[in-house]
Amino acid sequence: MLPRPNSKAVNRKERLDLPGSGPPRRPPADRLAGFGESWAAVSLEWAQAAARRCIQCPAEPCVRACPLGNDIPFALWHLEHGLVDDAALIFRRTSSMPDICGRVCPQTELCEGVCPYAKQGRPPVPIGRLEAYAADWVSREGLSVRATAARPTGRRIAIVGAGPAGITAAELLAGSGHAVTLFDAWPEAGGLLLYGIPRFKLSPEIVRRKTQHLSRLGIRCQFDTKLGNGLSVDGLVDHGFDAILLAIGAGIGRPLDVPGSDLEGVYQATPFLVRTNTDPASLPPGLRARPEVGRRVAVIGGGDTAMDCVRTALRLGSDEATVWYRRTEAEMPGNPRDRKLAIEEGSRFEWLAAPVGLEADENGQVRAMRLVRMQLGEADASGRRRPIPIPGSEHTVEADTVVLALGYLPDADFVARIAGLDTEPDGRIRVDPLTGATSRPGIFAAGDNVLGPALVVDAVAHGLRAAEAIDSFVSAGGTVATR
Ligand SMILES: Cc1cc2nc3c(=O)[nH]c(=O)nc-3n(C[C@H](O)[C@H](O)[C@H](O)COP(=O)(O)OP(=O)(O)OC[C@H]3O[C@@H](n4cnc5c(N)ncnc54)[C@H](O)[C@@H]3O)c2cc1C
Numbered sequence: 001m002l003p004r005p006n007s008k009a010v011n012r013k014e015r016l017d018l019p020g021s022g023p024p025r026r027p028p029a030d031r032l033a034g035f036g037e038s039w040a041a042v043s044l045e046w047a048q049a050a051a052r053r054c055i056q057c058p059a060e061p062c063v064r065a066c067p068l069g070n071d072i073p074f075a076l077w078h079l080e081h082g083l084v085d086d087a088a089l090i091f092r093r094t095s096s097m098p099d100i101c102g103r104v105c106p107q108t109e110l111c112e113g114v115c116p117y118a119k120q121g122r123p124p125v126p127i128g129r130l131e132a133y134a135a136d137w138v139s140r141e142g143l144s145v146r147a148t149a150a151r152p153t154g155r156r157i158a159i160v161g162a163g164p165a166g167i168t169a170a171e172l173l174a175g176s177g178h179a180v181t182l183f184d185a186w187p188e189a190g191g192l193l194l195y196g197i198p199r200f201k202l203s204p205e206i207v208r209r210k211t212q213h214l215s216r217l218g219i220r221c222q223f224d225t226k227l228g229n230g231l232s233v234d235g236l237v238d239h240g241f242d243a244i245l246l247a248i249g250a251g252i253g254r255p256l257d258v259p260g261s262d263l264e265g266v267y268q269a270t271p272f273l274v275r276t277n278t279d280p281a282s283l284p285p286g287l288r289a290r291p292e293v294g295r296r297v298a299v300i301g302g303g304d305t306a307m308d309c310v311r312t313a314l315r316l317g318s319d320e321a322t323v324w325y326r327r328t329e330a331e332m333p334g335n336p337r338d339r340k341l342a343i344e345e346g347s348r349f350e351w352l353a354a355p356v357g358l359e360a361d362e363n364g365q366v367r368a369m370r371l372v373r374m375q376l377g378e379a380d381a382s383g384r385r386r387p388i389p390i391p392g393s394e395h396t397v398e399a400d401t402v403v404l405a406l407g408y409l410p411d412a413d414f415v416a417r418i419a420g421l422d423t424e425p426d427g428r429i430r431v432d433p434l435t436g437a438t439s440r441p442g443i444f445a446a447g448d449n450v451l452g453p454a455l456v457v458d459a460v461a462h463g464l465r466a467a468e469a470i471d472s473f474v475s476a477g478g479t480v481a482t483r
């Protein structure tokens with residue numbers, strides 16, 4: 001490893017004059033021809049030149065903007081000197097998933113958003129692309145930066161949910177010598193990384209690179225096991241687990257409460273994405289067939305999931321894929337980078353319109369949407385201006401497939417069945433923010449089931465925090481309180 005650069009080693013003024021660009025992308029037509037990643041491959045020379053633009057800000061705004069506190073400037077210092085394995089190691093010190101976060105983090109809202117170049121309206125240092133480049137390099141070279149397992153402690157920990165929060169915690173706890181069992185309802189580990197985020201944003205190979213070594217770390221994986229069906233959380237206590245981590249995400253699709261929302265051809269976003277983007281072999285039989293989308297696809301919603309759905313619809317061969325959103329672009333949540341990619345690929349956007357009903361053809365298949373036009377009123381609790389229907393503006397548009405991307409909710413029914421857990425009114429589990437401890441001693445929670453729909457990087461940060469607290473809890477002899 002190199003010493004940290006001092007102010008003499010970096011001429012900031014000179015560096016600020018260096019030209020830069022965003023990470024190169026494949027042309028839209030190429031992207032639409034399949035489900036491959038949108039990024040184009042980059043060379044070591046490109047990565048070194050891009051890293052050299054980092055001016056090593058003394059205040060490290062990018063580190064402070066990263067929920068994991070990644071030591072970005074030090075990693076980039078190594079990368080610019082061609083020390084790619086060291087750069088990867090620095091990212092890996094604070095993040096269990098640098099190859100994944102490098103790809104899916106909304107960097108423009110986090111590290112890259114506070115980069116001095118971005119503040120000047122210029123392309124920031126492409127931190128996400130460089131993080132993923134370094135992590136991929138290490139995997140390609142077969143170099144290991146994984147934790148090694150410690151002496152067995154004899155303490156047993158159940159983790160429910162194998163998404164980024166659960167996986168991160170499982171790795172850390174197994175690395176501390178605890179016997180970890182990871183349960184998940186899906187046939188494979190990954191959570192939304194595999195069963196949600198489309199493969200053109202994150203390929204399953206990258207997720208599997210992470211999940212396949214779980215059993216090598218001694219983690220027992222029990223998949224196709226939905227807790228609540230037969231095995232309950234209290235059943236895990238009876239089975240002798242000393243601590244339990246709930247990392248079940250917030251995966252219940254918000255329903256559309258209008259007539260016709262149960263017609264054939266109307267999908268919730270997750271089943272639509274999963275049936276398209278996940279290998280059939282990794283899916284239960286009922287979800288293996290790809291959706292037949294027809295010519296016109298309507299996606300209802302305005303966040304990242306809506307962008308994923310509209311881009312997926314175009315790859316499935318629809319002639320026209322439109323996002324219908326009840327506010328305007330200015331109020332749209334989500335990552336502007338993904339929206340830009342969706343627009344480049346030919347997605348259409350209709351603002352200030354909301355469905356009031358869906359109509360069927362003679363076979364019970366959706367064929368049209370009835371919509372009402374909106375205008376914006378005063379700001380609501382979210383701080384965004386409230387959409388108000390315009391009387392007499394109802395109209396109909398044809399749609400062969402309708403995808404609902406209206407947001408996600410936690411599984412409040414599942415959580416309500418666990419004795420002694422305090423929850424928020426919407427079903428999120430209430431925890432101590434520093435430890436992830438719930439109101440029931442020995443049960444911890446991390447990720448979207450605490451935060452509501454959030455980001456992969458937040459789930460990783462939560463998983464790390466909860467794992468440290470669980471380690472302290474079981475190492476001090478703690479066990480789950482019985483009820
Ligand atoms: C379509 C989509 C696209 C997204 N794109 C991005 C993105 O680009 N960038 C980004 O940062 N974030 C993105 N997110 C958000 C991100 O994926 C989540 O914030 C993150 O995965 C949450 O991690 P988690 O571990 O808390 O939960 P999850 O990833 O949801 O994993 C929870 C796991 O728990 C399992 N489970 C649930 N109930 C049970 C039960 N009763 N028994 C057993 N197992 C159970 C589930 O099967 C699942 O595998 C996206 C989300 C969606 C839906």
